[in-house]
Amino acid sequence: MGNVVFVWDGEKVSRRKIAVVVGFFILLAYIVLAYMFTDSKLIVVPSEVVAGLAVIGIAVLMYPFLRSSGEGLAFGYISLKFVEGFLMIVAGLFFLSSGVLFDMRNPIYVWHAFIFIFSAFAFYVLLYRSRIIPRWISVWGVVACVSLLIGSVLELFFSYQLLKLFYILIMANEVFLAGWLIVRGFNLEKV
Numbered sequence: 001m002g003n004v005v006f007v008w009d010g011e012k013v014s015r016r017k018i019a020v021v022v023g024f025f026i027l028l029a030y031i032v033l034a035y036m037f038t039d040s041k042l043i044v045v046p047s048e049v050v051a052g053l054a055v056i057g058i059a060v061l062m063y064p065f066l067r068s069s070g071e072g073l074a075f076g077y078i079s080l081k082f083v084e085g086f087l088m089i090v091a092g093l094f095f096l097s098s099g100v101l102f103d104m105r106n107p108i109y110v111w112h113a114f115i116f117i118f119s120a121f122a123f124y125v126l127l128y129r130s131r132i133i134p135r136w137i138s139v140w141g142v143v144a145c146v147s148l149l150i151g152s153v154l155e156l157f158f159s160y161q162l163l164k165l166f167y168i169l170i171m172a173n174e175v176f177l178a179g180w181l182i183v184r185g186f187n188l189e190k191v
Helices: 015-036 041-069 071-094 105-130 135-157 160-183
Strands: 004-008 011-014
Touching (some): 015 041, 015 160, 041 105, 071 105, 105 135, 135 160
16 A cells, blocks of 8 residues: 555645645644633634634544544544534634524533543544554543533533643643644554
């Protein structure tokens, strides 16, 4: 199979290019945090839609690499990522409304947090099994997911501000992973 994974419109796409795109999409998914800095509908709505599409794009691009490391878990991962991306898009569109639909954004993001945790956990387990990135990055991701799960459960009973502290570990991991994929790509010997 060489270095070619997909053929789109007659163009062969290398594993290296896919790694770069996945890295870029991971960073792009964090555009969803734009709502923390502004209430502008012109910024928040497109950023949440783009972030949702990036989340789905990551899963679609990674599925062929992860499937052989656990088909059931890989299917669960891609399914959860589609739900996560869809929820992000819906939450973005609800930002355009007022009243009940706008108020539904917070419950959507509570569900989103748990879907993200379980899909990220599956992702890092699959990455660990596949060895397409260094295992220590995968272990870091699993630890970050457990930390985020603890923080999310605590957030249900305590302050929303507490949850933000638990995001630091996963955000650092994902930004590092994105950089790794952009600069180093996949371990081609393992793919």
